[in-house]
Amino acid sequence: MRLKDKVALITGGARGIGRSIAMVFAREGADIVVADVNLELASKTAAEIEGLGRKALALELDVTDFAKVEDGVNKILDKLGKVDILVNNAGITKDNLLLRMSQAEWDAVINVNLKGTFNCIKAVSRPMVKQRSGRIISIASIIGLMGNWGQANYAASKAGIIALTKTVAKELASRNINANSVAPGFIQTDMTAKLPEEVKRKMMEAIPMAKLGTPEDVANVCLFLASDESSYVTGQTITVDGGMVMA
Ligand code: NAP
Numbered sequence: 001m002r003l004k005d006k007v008a009l010i011t012g013g014a015r016g017i018g019r020s021i022a023m024v025f026a027r028e029g030a031d032i033v034v035a036d037v038n039l040e041l042a043s044k045t046a047a048e049i050e051g052l053g054r055k056a057l058a059l060e061l062d063v064t065d066f067a068k069v070e071d072g073v074n075k076i077l078d079k080l081g082k083v084d085i086l087v088n089n090a091g092i093t094k095d096n097l098l099l100r101m102s103q104a105e106w107d108a109v110i111n112v113n114l115k116g117t118f119n120c121i122k123a124v125s126r127p128m129v130k131q132r133s134g135r136i137i138s139i140a141s142i143i144g145l146m147g148n149w150g151q152a153n154y155a156a157s158k159a160g161i162i163a164l165t166k167t168v169a170k171e172l173a174s175r176n177i178n179a180n181s182v183a184p185g186f187i188q189t190d191m192t193a194k195l196p197e198e199v200k201r202k203m204m205e206a207i208p209m210a211k212l213g214t215p216e217d218v219a220n221v222c223l224f225l226a227s228d229e230s231s232y233v234t235g236q237t238i239t240v241d242g243g244m245v246m247a
Helices: 016-027 039-051 066-080 103-131 152-175 197-206 215-226
Strands: 007-011 031-036 056-060 085-088 134-139 177-184 237-240
Touching: 007 016, 007 066, 007 103, 016 031, 016 039, 016 085, 016 215, 031 039, 031 066, 039 056, 056 066, 066 103, 085 103, 085 215, 103 134, 103 152, 103 177, 134 152, 134 215, 152 177, 177 215, 215 237
Parallel strands: 007 031, 007 085, 031 056, 085 134, 134 177, 177 237
Antiparallel strands: none
């Protein structure tokens, strides 16, 4: 088991990619905190994790609210004793062309995706520094590397996550805390299911492997970054995109 008795906090863990990360980590021996705005769904995912024989805590958490995030981390420390791994996965889209994008659409996406990531990193960094170990994994996107029509807010938030990750990696490396980001391409989830067919067709043409990825494809890379196998890897962005973006 690659994560035996580690405690992992996964934001947006109730469904989609976050849920898949939670299940993969639990199968590798981790206890899981499923933190999500949707408590009902988070509780369902937590129950499935318990079914795998691991401890699971469903936490109602809006990552945009720092006081609530701090409170949530304190609850985890009370109940599970530590936080070894943070996965910043909660994310939203509110697409619109720049000329039509409202202040509200910009703010909402930056708040959840970028400020939410900052809030969670800040809240776990103190206990991680104290225990002199930790793994921080943030889910960015290839859109943060290449930009995309109609996604100024989303692209900026994901590029921000990549830069934030590099800074955290530099600041916390001496405390044995690694920070990396994962940039998925097009993955089969509710988020991509709502894309228009024409957009999906064009995307497929741009993917050398000519298929969408699965949530497990992303979860497996997160597993590597959470495990001891990646102990000398920090500040990196790993793309999981069927070859769509090559540096
Ligand atoms: P998803 O299916 O929409 O799941 C996201 C989860 O995050 C939902 O459970 C959602 O809750 C929760 N969430 C939303 N706002 C939150 C907040 N303020 N605080 C806490 N939780 C919140 O998305 P996904 O496709 O699995 O994507 C997961 C991550 O991967 C995101 O960061 C996304 O940007 C990134 N990503 C996805 C793809 C893709 O192709 N799917 C590609 C690149 C990157 P509710 O929906 O119930 O509100």
